[in-house]
Amino acid sequence: MSAGNALLRAAGAVPAAALVSGGLIGGYATARATGVRPLGGAVLAAAGAAAAHRWWHRGGPGTTAALGGLYVLGFGLSHPLAKKxxxxPSVLAVTAVNAAANAALVDRAGR
Structure with missing residues (x-):
């Protein structure tokens, strides 16, 4: 088994809501703590990729497109929202929306 396959299998055990929360909060925290914005972007992208794997297998292409769009939109909207x-608070707000959508569409029991 390759390391990539093991990582994807492990990501499948983590709720999608946790993955997107980790990506949005962890990406921001990493960028802020290190001062290296691309490093925060790498955290955001890695968590997004893991979540996308879960979306695809639990919800199919439509769910993947919708939640992927919401994830990117949340990241984008957090910047102007932060000015207000x-x-x-901005990061936590967009994370809450993303986590709730993931819990409802992908993580709920019976899916």
Whole structure:
């Protein structure tokens, strides 16, 4: 078994809501703590890729497109929203929306 396959299998055991939360919060925290925005982007992208794998297998292409769009939109909207309510509140707000959508569409029991 390759390391990539093992990583994907492990990601499948993690709820999608946790993956997107880790990506949005972890990406911002990494960029802020290190001062290296591309490193934060790498965290965001890695978590997004793991979540996309889960979306595809649990919800199919439509769910993947919708939740992928929401994830990218959340990241994009967090920047102007931060100017109005502050950086951390903005990140937490877009994370809450993403986590709720993932919980409802992918993680709920019976899916």
């Amino acid at each position: 309510i502050g950086a951390w």
